[in-house]
Structures are given as structure tokens and as C-alpha cells.
Amino acid sequence: MHHNPISIENLSYIYPDGTQALKGIDLHIKATERVALVGANGSGKSTLLQHLNGILLPQEGQVVVGEYQMAPKNLRNIRNFVGLVFQNPDDQIFMPTVWEDIAFGPMNQGLQGKELDDRCTLSMHAVGLDPERYAQRNAQNLSGGEKKRVAIAGVLAMQPQVLVFDEPSAQLDPRSRRQLIYLLQSLPLTQLIATHDLDLALELCDRTIVLSEGKVVGDGATEQILGDRDFLERHHLESPLSYSRPYCLLEDVQAIDSVTQNGNGKMVGLGVKAIEI
Amino acid sequence: MLLLHIGGVRLDVDSHKQTSWHDLTPQIRISCVLLMVLAIALTPNGRWWTWAIYGVGILGVLLASRVTFSVLLKRFAVELSFVGVILLGTLFRDGGEVLWQWGWLRITTTGLTVLGSVTLKAGLSLLLLNLLVLTTPIPVLLQALGALRVPPLLVAILASMYRYIGVLIEEFNSMQRAAVSRNLMSNRRWHRLVIGNAIGALFIRTYERGERVHYAMLSRGYDGLPHLRKMPKNQRRDILALTSTALLALLGQAVYLK
Numbered sequence: 001m002h003h004n005p006i007s008i009e010n011l012s013y014i015y016p017d018g019t020q021a022l023k024g025i026d027l028h029i030k031a032t033e034r035v036a037l038v039g040a041n042g043s044g045k046s047t048l049l050q051h052l053n054g055i056l057l058p059q060e061g062q063v064v065v066g067e068y069q070m071a072p073k074n075l076r077n078i079r080n081f082v083g084l085v086f087q088n089p090d091d092q093i094f095m096p097t098v099w100e101d102i103a104f105g106p107m108n109q110g111l112q113g114k115e116l117d118d119r120c121t122l123s124m125h126a127v128g129l130d131p132e133r134y135a136q137r138n139a140q141n142l143s144g145g146e147k148k149r150v151a152i153a154g155v156l157a158m159q160p161q162v163l164v165f166d167e168p169s170a171q172l173d174p175r176s177r178r179q180l181i182y183l184l185q186s187l188p189l190t191q192l193i194a195t196h197d198l199d200l201a202l203e204l205c206d207r208t209i210v211l212s213e214g215k216v217v218g219d220g221a222t223e224q225i226l227g228d229r230d231f232l233e234r235h236h237l238e239s240p241l242s243y244s245r246p247y248c249l250l251e252d253v254q255a256i257d258s259v260t261q262n263g264n265g266k267m268v269g270l271g272v273k274a275i276e277i
Numbered sequence: 278m279l280l281l282h283i284g285g286v287r288l289d290v291d292s293h294k295q296t297s298w299h300d301l302t303p304q305i306r307i308s309c310v311l312l313m314v315l316a317i318a319l320t321p322n323g324r325w326w327t328w329a330i331y332g333v334g335i336l337g338v339l340l341a342s343r344v345t346f347s348v349l350l351k352r353f354a355v356e357l358s359f360v361g362v363i364l365l366g367t368l369f370r371d372g373g374e375v376l377w378q379w380g381w382l383r384i385t386t387t388g389l390t391v392l393g394s395v396t397l398k399a400g401l402s403l404l405l406l407n408l409l410v411l412t413t414p415i416p417v418l419l420q421a422l423g424a425l426r427v428p429p430l431l432v433a434i435l436a437s438m439y440r441y442i443g444v445l446i447e448e449f450n451s452m453q454r455a456a457v458s459r460n461l462m463s464n465r466r467w468h469r470l471v472i473g474n475a476i477g478a479l480f481i482r483t484y485e486r487g488e489r490v491h492y493a494m495l496s497r498g499y500d501g502l503p504h505l506r507k508m509p510k511n512q513r514r515d516i517l518a519l520t521s522t523a524l525l526a527l528l529g530q531a532v533y534l535k
Contacts, residue, residue, distance in 0.1 A: 053496045076498065084496040091489040096416040096440050103506070108498035112507060136414070140443040158497060 002066045003031050005081070005162045005190050006052065010061035012214075013047055021047040023214040024061070029190060031161075036201035036222060037194040039211035040236035045166075045194040046087075048211065052164050052192070053084040066161065080109060083160035087167040089147035098142070098150050099135040105158035123157040127183060145176030152183070162190045169197045198240040202226055210235055289414040291344045297514070298342035303413050303421035304508060305515040309522040310409045314402045316526035322394035327529040328401060334525045335404055344411050352407050353400075360399045367391045415439055423505035433503040437490070444486075449479050 006029040013022040021044045029035055039045050050056040051063050054075045063070040066081045086092045095101035102120045111119060124131045127149040134146070142150065148168070155163065168184070169177045177200070184191060184204055195201055201208055201222060208225045210218035212235040218225050226232065229239050292299075298306070313331065320327050339349070372387030409418070419439070423432045452475045 050492070055492050055495060076500070079496055079498045084493075086489065086493050086496075088489070090444055091486060092493040094437050094440055094490050094494065096419065096436055100416060100506070104494075104499075105497035107504040107506075108500065136416075139440060154497065 002161060005029060005031055005066055006192070007064045008051070008061070009064075011048075011051065011058050011063060012060040013044075013051070013056065014059060015047075021214055022051075025214075025216055027209065027216065027219075029162075029192060031190055032188065033207060034184070034191045034205045035193070036205035036208040037192060037211065038196070038198060038201060038208060038237060043211040043235075044214040045211055047214075049084065049164055049166050049192070049194055052162075053082050054078050055084075080158060081160055082162045082164060083155035083158055085152055085155050085163065085165045085168065087170055089144075089151040092151045092154065093139045093147060096138060097135070098129070098137050098139060099131075101139060101150060102154045102157050105154055109158060119157050119159070120153075123153040126156055126187070127153045128179070129153060143176075144171050145173065145179065148172060148176065148180065149183075156187075160189070162192065163187065165191065165193045165195070167195055167197075168193060169195065169200050198226055198237070199242050202240050202242065210237070212236070288410050289412065290348050291342070291411045292414050292417075294343055294412070296342050298338060299412060300514060301518050302509050302511060302515055303417050304424045305511060305518055306409060306413060307418065307421050307425060309518055310405045312519075312522050312526060313405055316529065317398050317401050317405075320398070320530070323390045324533055325393075325397075326532045328394075328397045330529040330532065331401055331525070332397075335401060335408075339404070339408060342408060342412055344408060349404075349407055349411060353403055356403050356407075357400065360396075360403070364392055364396055364399075367395055420506055420508060424508040429503045429505055432505070441483075441486075445479060445483060448482060449475060452478065 006027070008025050008027040011022055011025040011027075012020070014020045025048065037045055037048070047056065051058060051070070052065065054070060057072070058070055065078050068074040068078050068081065070078065093101045095104055099120060102123060103116055106116050106119045120135075121131050124134065129146070129149050134150075139147070139150065165184075168180055172180060177197075181200060181203055184193070191204075193201065193205060205222050208218070208220065208222040209216055210225060210231075217235055218231065226240055227243065232239055301309075313335070317328070317331055339346075368384060368388050368391075369382055370388045370391065371385060373385045373390075375383050375385050376389070377384045413421075416436070416439075419432055419436050422435070423429060453472070456471050456475065
């Protein structure tokens, strides 16, 4: 595994209509790091993500993925190295059946026969889809959570070293979101997760990068960045819900603790974080 | 509005049965059906015995493949009603003896022959195509088309049409629901205008979605040529099936040889 899979230096991007989406981004991500990329709408998250997979090429500055400089001649290797999971699974799952869609990436890598089957089965297991039940299902008739899993399996099947997610928890119900969090926790890959779901960021990622108007305005430990309410509000974000619930107050935690201890004599772990509000 | 149901209806009701027809590889099933449809359609009008022989053959395959007749007949009836409109046009044409006349409308012997022939051709072909779709899932059919050397790009286009028609219909329905929920029922003309706009918006959305889908394909290493899965090789029974289909086609034509 490459020790420094993504490094971006002084990257800028201006859309054809003149909107400056990225301004001088500097970013380095280490192997097996799980990094959250947060920012308000229009802060340039998606534009940045599209640079990691070669869908957009740098206009200024440079992007190095693994040992590959972002350039047309390296695109094939780069796309095998970085797997991009799109926000809307309907955009990503374009083959009629689940199996065909998952096999799409590996087939582009030239896999055939048993090797291909093994790769697909493995990645279906990795996302918790039973190949027997799902392989021949029509992509149209899956639930949102299942579609998300198929989309992730399709990317995992290419065996990338870096996974990049665009809003992975958007449009998922609480149970599917929870399953997604467990799934991402179980994958031992370098992950970059662009999200508005700051609670998900808090739970999954040790490091958080904040984008605002195309610039990196914050980069550090997730708890530190998401705990700084003024900073977040300056950049049109707000602190995670789990930081702002009333029972997070210290005195309440003690009160609840005493109730649970007195009630049936057993101690119940509530697992809340004590933050002053 | 038949199209509206494509996403939800299961087309291949009988694809899991195990019969000698299902044992054939999908590409051979397509070849047999195509061969028969060509033979049926290219038979000149009025050769009733040819179609009778073909009909017996088709009935044999229908029985052998154990398709669900209620579903088959239902679909057949719906499809034939569309064909019916065209058939009416063939009835009132000139030529031969006039059997019945009312104003400029008249039924002639030629008209009747053409009507009967076209009905038979359409009916027999529809039966065969329904048999194919009932017993073979669409994705398998598409793969089989690839195996039959249909250009891969064309197969890929068909596959994404099949995949996205449901998504588009869902998008159109949700736009329509959104309009209705804001009280779109005042008058008919306005309603039509709004639906027209919705279709226009859908066109643009399709375009945008196409772009996003293309990005998603690129990011998984797509290089402009879709790869097709390997299909099972032809076996002896496949060759036998194709040969007997060809023989049946020839036999039907041979009845009128002089």
C-alpha cells in the first residue's frame, strides 16, 4: 500500500462560466487515514472530489495520486487506484442487474471467468449483500440502502487503494445510515468522505478538512474542529447534533446515571460526550 | 400508457422453468425466433397452409416450454389490439371482387386475403416474441445479442435504456405529483402546458443524468468500449434446435412448390 496516496498542491479550478470553484488547495492524505471533507453547499467539495479520479484535470497546481501525476496518460492507473462513489446511486448503477454492474469495473480491468466471479462475490460479501439473493436482482427494484451498497461494491470490486465518497449518507434512512457507518469502519482503506452529515464525520473520521469558498480553511482533528462552534458558523456550518443535545450537559449525565443506578441496581452505559454548551 | 408499467412488471414470468426450450442457450433461442419470424413475415399473402404448418410448430414449442398461457394470452390480446388499428386499413382496399359496399367503403376479396394474411403473420410472430420474452430475462437477452455479434455499443445503449426507463418514469411521475399537489387541476389547457414543460425538463434532466452516468462509468475505468460477458458455448441440442427450425421453415415453403 502506498504510504502517501493523495497529495494536492496549489490546486485551482475555474468553471467555464467563470465561477472559481477551487483556490490554491494544499492537501496531503496518508495511507489508511479516514478524512472528512465538510463545507457548505457550493464550497467546492464535489469539484475537489472529481479531481481525485481524473474526471476533472487540474488547471493550475498538481494532484498526485499514489505515484501517478494527474495527467491523461496516467488516467487508467489512477482510476484503478482511486474508487469514487457518487452521491446518487442511480447515476452509478447503470447496468440492468446487480451482478453486471459490480462486474463492470473489473471487466474494464480485463478480468474474465472465475477471477471475475470471485472478485464480484468478494465485494458483495464485503458490503453485506448475499450474492445468491442479489446477483440477478434488477437494479430498479432495490431500496435506497441496497443501491448504496451495490454502488460501493461496484467500486470495491476494482480493488482501489483509496475510496472517495460524495455524500454517502444522503437519502438513507437511520438504519441504512448506521449500516453504512459500520461498513465504512470495517473497510481498511484510505477514505475521503465529503459530507454534510457532521455526526457521521465525528463518528468515522479522525481528521476533518473544512472547505469554504474553494479554500481549505480548517484541517485538523475532527473533535477539535467540530467542537469550535464559532468557527463552524463563520463557514456556514453548525456543530454536530450530538454536541448540542441537552442531555450532553454534565449535570444531566450525573442525574441520569444516578437514576439508572438506583432503578434496578445495574449500571447502564449511555456513552454520551460531555461538552459544555 | 403501457410504458408506465415496464419498471414494475416482471416480464420473464417463466424464466425459471426447466424444459428443453429453457435448456437452449439464449442466443440460440433468439436465432430460432428470428428465423421463424422472418420465414413467417416473408411468406407471400394467401399461403394459408404454410402458416398452418408454422402454427403447429409454434404450438409445439409453446407446449414444450410450459409457458403460463393466461399471461401469454393477456399480453397477446393487448399487443394484437394495437396491430388491429393497422389491420383495419388493409381491409378496405381495392382489387378482386367486391363483396360488400357502403358509400366509398368496400370489402373486396383481395382486402380479405390481405387482412387474413397480415393478421396471421402478426399473430404468429407476436406469439413467438412473447414466448422469448416470457422465458428469457431481458439482461440475458441483451448479453445474448452481444454473443450474436450485435455491436457492443448498441447492446450497451439498449441496456441503459432498459435500466433507466423506470428511473425516468419515476422522475416524471414525481414532477407530475408535485404539480398536482400545488393544485394543478384548474383547466385542461393549463394542465397540458405544464405536462409539456415537465417533459421538457425531463429531457434536460436526462441529458444531465447521462453526463453523470458517463462520469461514473469513466471513474470505473470505462475506455469507450463495453466489455461483454462470456456466454455458454453452443451444444449439440442447440445445433439440433436451429436445424429443425430451419427445416420447419423450409417445409412450410415447400408446400406451395410446384
